[in-house]
Amino acid sequence: MASLLTVRDLAVHYATAAGPVRAVDGASFDVPAGSIVGLVGESGCGKSTLGRALMGVMPRSARIAAGSAVFEGQDLVTLPDKARKELLWRRLSFVPQTAMNALDPVQRVGAQLMEVLTERGGLSRAAAASRAEALFTLVGLDPKRLRDWPHQFSGGMRQRASIALALALDPALMIADEPVTALDVIVQRQVLDVMKELQARLGLAMILVTHDVAVVAYACDRVVVMYAGRVVESGPVRAVLEAPLHPYTMGLMNAFPDLERAGGELVPIEGSPPSLLNPPKGCRFAARCPFAVARCAEDPPLVEDAPDHHAACWRSAEAAALRPQAARAETWAGVVA
Amino acid sequence: MTPVIAANDLTKAFPASRRLSDLLRGHRPMVRAVNGVTLGVGAGRALGIVGESGCGKTTTARLLLRLEEVTSGSVLFDGQDVTALRGKALLPFRSSVQLVFQNPFDALNPRFTIRRTLTEPLRNFGIPPDQQDARIREAMARVRLDPAEAYLDRHPHELSGGQLQRVVLARALVAHPRAIIADEPVSMLDVSVRAGVLNVLRRARDELQLAAIYISHDLALIRYVCEEVAVMYLGRVVESGPTAEIIAAPAHPYTRALVAAVPVPRVDQDRGALPIQGGLPDQVNQPSGCAFRDRCPLAMPRCAEEAPAPRSIAPGRMAACHLV
Numbered sequence: 001m002a003s004l005l006t007v008r009d010l011a012v013h014y015a016t017a018a019g020p021v022r023a024v025d026g027a028s029f030d031v032p033a034g035s036i037v038g039l040v041g042e043s044g045c046g047k048s049t050l051g052r053a054l055m056g057v058m059p060r061s062a063r064i065a066a067g068s069a070v071f072e073g074q075d076l077v078t079l080p081d082k083a084r085k086e087l088l089w090r091r092l093s094f095v096p097q098t099a100m101n102a103l104d105p106v107q108r109v110g111a112q113l114m115e116v117l118t119e120r121g122g123l124s125r126a127a128a129a130s131r132a133e134a135l136f137t138l139v140g141l142d143p144k145r146l147r148d149w150p151h152q153f154s155g156g157m158r159q160r161a162s163i164a165l166a167l168a169l170d171p172a173l174m175i176a177d178e179p180v181t182a183l184d185v186i187v188q189r190q191v192l193d194v195m196k197e198l199q200a201r202l203g204l205a206m207i208l209v210t211h212d213v214a215v216v217a218y219a220c221d222r223v224v225v226m227y228a229g230r231v232v233e234s235g236p237v238r239a240v241l242e243a244p245l246h247p248y249t250m251g252l253m254n255a256f257p258d259l260e261r262a263g264g265e266l267v268p269i270e271g272s273p274p275s276l277l278n279p280p281k282g283c284r285f286a287a288r289c290p291f292a293v294a295r296c297a298e299d300p301p302l303v304e305d306a307p308d309h310h311a312a313c314w315r316s317a318e319a320a321a322l323r324p325q326a327a328r329a330e331t332w333a334g335v336v337a
Numbered sequence: 338m339t340p341v342i343a344a345n346d347l348t349k350a351f352p353a354s355r356r357l358s359d360l361l362r363g364h365r366p367m368v369r370a371v372n373g374v375t376l377g378v379g380a381g382r383a384l385g386i387v388g389e390s391g392c393g394k395t396t397t398a399r400l401l402l403r404l405e406e407v408t409s410g411s412v413l414f415d416g417q418d419v420t421a422l423r424g425k426a427l428l429p430f431r432s433s434v435q436l437v438f439q440n441p442f443d444a445l446n447p448r449f450t451i452r453r454t455l456t457e458p459l460r461n462f463g464i465p466p467d468q469q470d471a472r473i474r475e476a477m478a479r480v481r482l483d484p485a486e487a488y489l490d491r492h493p494h495e496l497s498g499g500q501l502q503r504v505v506l507a508r509a510l511v512a513h514p515r516a517i518i519a520d521e522p523v524s525m526l527d528v529s530v531r532a533g534v535l536n537v538l539r540r541a542r543d544e545l546q547l548a549a550i551y552i553s554h555d556l557a558l559i560r561y562v563c564e565e566v567a568v569m570y571l572g573r574v575v576e577s578g579p580t581a582e583i584i585a586a587p588a589h590p591y592t593r594a595l596v597a598a599v600p601v602p603r604v605d606q607d608r609g610a611l612p613i614q615g616g617l618p619d620q621v622n623q624p625s626g627c628a629f630r631d632r633c634p635l636a637m638p639r640c641a642e643e644a645p646a647p648r649s650i651a652p653g654r655m656a657a658c659h660l661v
Contacts, residue, residue: 042527154616184389184554189598189611211528214600218608238604255532256602257557259584266561268533272497329536 004173004205005031005054010067010077012046012053021276023049025229026067028302031173031222034203036195038216038237040252041226044273048097050226051175051209055094056084072172089120093166095159095176102162103150109161110146116168135164138201139194156187160194167198175207180215192219213256217241225249228273228284231302235309245311245319248285250326267329283313290331291315291322339416341548342434342516343377347400347410349393353621368620370396372572373410375647378565380515383542383549385559385580387595388569391617394552397569398518401550402436403427415515432462435509437519437538441501441526445493451504452489458512476507479544480537499530503537510541516548523558535562556599560584565653568592571620571628574647578654588656590633627658635660 012024024046031037039047052058054069054076069076072091076084088094096102104112110132117128133143139160150158159179166174179195180188196219198204208220216223216237223240225233225248233246244250254267271288274280280287286296295314302312305319315322325331353366371393378384386394399405401412403419411420419430438444445454455473464472477485480503493501502523509517522538523531539562542549553559559566560580567577568591576589587593594613615632618624624631630640639659647657 042529156616185556185598185600186389186594186611186613187616188600193611212600213528213602217602217604218600218606241602241604251529253602255528257555257561258603259557259560259596259599259601260603266532266535268531268536269529270533272499272530 002033003030004033004072005207006068006070007031007050007054008068008070010050010053010069011065012049012058012062013065014049014059015061015063016277018277020065022065022229022279023062023276024053025276025279027224027226027229027231028067029224029231029234031205031207033172034199034205035221036199036206036208036219038220038223039207039209039226040211040213040216040223042211042252042273044228044276045226046229046276047209047211047226048177051094051177051207054207055088055092055175056081057094089116089166089169089171091171091173093169093171093174095162095166095174095179097177098182102165103158105150107149108146109148109150109153113146113161113165113168116165121169131168135167136161138167138198139164140190154187155183156191159183159187159191163191163194163198167202167204170202171204173205173207175209177209178211179208181210181212188215189218195219213241213252225252228279229276230284230312231310232285232313233309233311234302235306239306239309243319244323245305245309245316246285246313247289247291247315247322247326250319250323251288251332254327265329267327267332270332290326338379340377340379340413341415342401342518342550343413343416344374344397344401345411345413347371347374347397347412348408349396349400349405350408366621369408369572370620371400374569374572374574376567376574376577377413378516378548378550380548381543381546382565383539383551383563385551385553385556385563385566386569387553387556387559387566389554389595389617391571391620392569393572394569395520398436398520398550398552402434402518403430404436428462432458432512433514434516434518435512435514437509437517437522438505439521439524441498441505442493444505445501447493450490450492451496454504455489455508455511458508462512472511472513473507476510479510479541480504480507482507497530498526499533502526502530502534506534506538506541510545514547516550517542518550518552520552521554522551524553524555531558538562556584556595557601568595571617571623573628573657574655575629575658576654576656578651582651582654588650588654588661589629589658590635590660591629592656594632 008028010027013020013022041047064077113132114128117123117131136143141160180191220237223237224231227248233249251269274284282297283300286292300312300314302310305311305316349371350367350369353368374397388394400407407420411418459469474485482488482503523534551563563580566580567574570591576592587596612634613632626642626644627640630636645657645659647655650656650661
C-alpha cells in the first residue's frame with residue numbers, strides 16, 4: 001500500500017543547560033495509507049516526542065534537528081508554519097495523552113466541536129450541527145450529550161469525544177498519544193474497538209503511541225519499536241511480535257504479563273536505559289543485552305532483515321536461536337548495566 | 338489456618354454530595370465505597386484484589402491498614418479484632434501490617450538519604466539504635482539492593498524507578514511485618530523493570546512467610562503473583578477463589594467481561610465482542626438488586642428484585658450471582 005507518511009532519520013533534540021538531549025535520534029518508519037501503526041517503547045524512549053514533533057506541537061526547548069517526515073507529498077519538517085497549520089485538523093490530527101487536555105473545561109463539548117467545524121472547517125452552523133451529531137454517533141456517544149460539559153463525561157467518554165474532535169474535518173492520519181492508558185480495561189477495549197471501526201469505515205490511518213504491547217497486538221497492523229531515541233525494530237505486527245529480531249523486543253514481550261500464558265515467570269530486563277544527554281556509542285541496548293558481542297560497540301543500522309521487517313541488531317540473523325534463550329530469566333540475570 | 342489479616346463484612350460509607358442545597362435540606366446521600374467485604378489471607382500466601390477504578394479496592398486496603406475508620410464490620414489480625422484499637426494500642430498492628438506505596442517517585446522524601454528513609458520507621462516502632470543497622474542491611478539484601486553501601490547514602494533522585502520501588506519495599510520490610518498490602522505496586526514502572534520488582538516481592542513473601550495483598554486493576558499481573566483473587570464491583574466482592582481457576586472459568590458475568598477485556602500481547606486472539614454494556618453506574622443511584630444488572634447480558638427480572646448473596650460454587654470459590 002502507498003505510504004501516507006514517510007519518516008526518515010528524524011532527530012528531535014531538547015535544549016538543556018547540560019547540552020542537547022537527543023530524545024529522538026534518527027528515526028525512520030512508514031505509515032501506509034489506512035493502517036494503524038503502533039509506536040511502542042518505554043518511558044523516555046522518544047515515542048511521545050516523535051508523535052508530537054510530527055504534529056508540530058512541541059515545547060519551546062525542542063527542535064527537529066535533522067531528517068524528514070513526508071506526509072502526502074509534503075515534508076512536515078520544512079513546511080512553513082502557515083502551510084502546516086492548513087494541514088492540521090484537515091489532513092492530520094492529534095489526540096493528546098489525557099482527554100481532558102483536548103477538551104476545554106469551561107465550554108460544552110458540542111460547542112467545541114462546532115467551533116472546529118465552523119471556524120476551521122468553514123461549515124454553516126446547520127451543517128456543522130448535523131456533522132457534530134454524526135461524529136458523536138460514529139464514536140459511540142449519544143448525540144444528546146453534545147450539550148454536556150466535559151466534567152459530566154467519564155474518562156472513556158472524554159476519550160471518545162476527543163477522538164470525535166480529531167476526526168471533525170475528516171483527516172487522513174490521526175496521531176493518538178497513549179489514548180487508552182488512563183482507562184480501565186473494559187473501557188480501554190471499548191475505545192480501541194471504536195478506533196478499529198473508524199479505520200475500517202473511514203480508511204483512517206493512525207499512529208498509536210503506547211507503552212503497551214498488548215494494545216499494539218489488539219489494535220495495530222504495524223509496529224515500530226523504539227529504544228533510547230532509536231527505532232530498533234519495525235514491521236507488520238504479527239512478524240514483529242511473534243518472531244522478534246531485536247533482543248529488546250524479545251525482552252519486552254517476555255516481560256509483559258500474559259493472562260492466558262500457562263505458568264511461566266515474568267522475565268525482567270535488568271538495568272535501565274542510557275542517558276540521552278550522552279548516549280553510549282554503538283548499540284544503545286548493548287549494556288542491557290545478554291547477547292551483546294564486541295561488534296555492538298559499532299552502531300547497528302536499521303536494515304530489512306526479512307521482507308518488510310526491519311531491525312537494528314548485528315545478530316538479527318541468529319534471532320531464531322536467541323529467542324528461546326531470551327525467554328529464560330537466567331539469560332538476563334547476569335547483565336550488569 | 339487462621340488468616341493473618343482478614344476483613345469481615347467490612348463497610349465504608351462516605352457522604353456523596355457536598356452540594357450546599359443538599360446540606361440545607363438536611364439531605365445527606367451516602368456512598369458505600371465498600372459494601373460488606375469479607376476476605377482474608379494466610380501466611381506465605383498472596384491475595385489479589387482486582388476491579389476497575391471506583392470499585393472500592395483501594396478503600397478496602399485502607400480499611401485493612403486501619404488508615405480509614407470502618408463504618409461497620411471488622412478487621413481481624415491473627416483472628417483478633419483490631420477494629421476498635423486506637424493510638425498507642427495500634428502500634429504493634431502498624432508495624433505488623435505494612436503498606437507498600439504505589440508511586441515510588443512520591444513515596445520517598447527527596448531530601449532523605451535511603452538510610453534515613455529506612456531508619457525512620459525503626460525509630461517510630463522503638464527499635465533500639467544498636468539494632469537498626471542490622472535491620473536495614475537485612476532489608477536491603479531482601480530486596481536485592483546489594484551491596485547496601487552502594488545505595489544507603491544516596492538520595493532518591495540518584496536511583497532508577499525500579500531501585501526506588503525496591504527501597505519502598507525495604508522500608509516496609511525493616512519493620513519485620515507479618516503482612517504487606519501493596520496498592521498497584523508496579524503501575525508506575527516500565528514493563529521491563531516491573532518483572533524484577535514483582536520477583537523481589539514474591540521472594541520476600543516466600544522467605545519471610547508474609548501474608549500479601551495486592552491491589553491492582555490488572556488481572557494479568559495478579560495472575561503472576563497471587564494464588565487467590567477477589568474481584569470487586571461497586572464496593573462488593575462479586576467473585577473470589579484461586580486465580581488460575583477464575584481466569585480459566587469465570588463464574589460471575591462481570592468477571593467474564595473483565596477476563597475478556599484484559600489485553601494480551603499476542604496477535605492471534607479470538608476475543609469476540611465484550612459481554613458487557615454501558616459504563617459504571619452512578620455510585621449514589623445504584624440499580625436495585627444486583628449492582629451489575631444494568632450492564633449484564635444475562636440479567637433477569639429477579640436481578641432487579643433481589644441482590645444475589647455470595648455463595649460457594651466450588652471448594653474455595655465464591656460468586657454472588659443468581660445464575661451460579
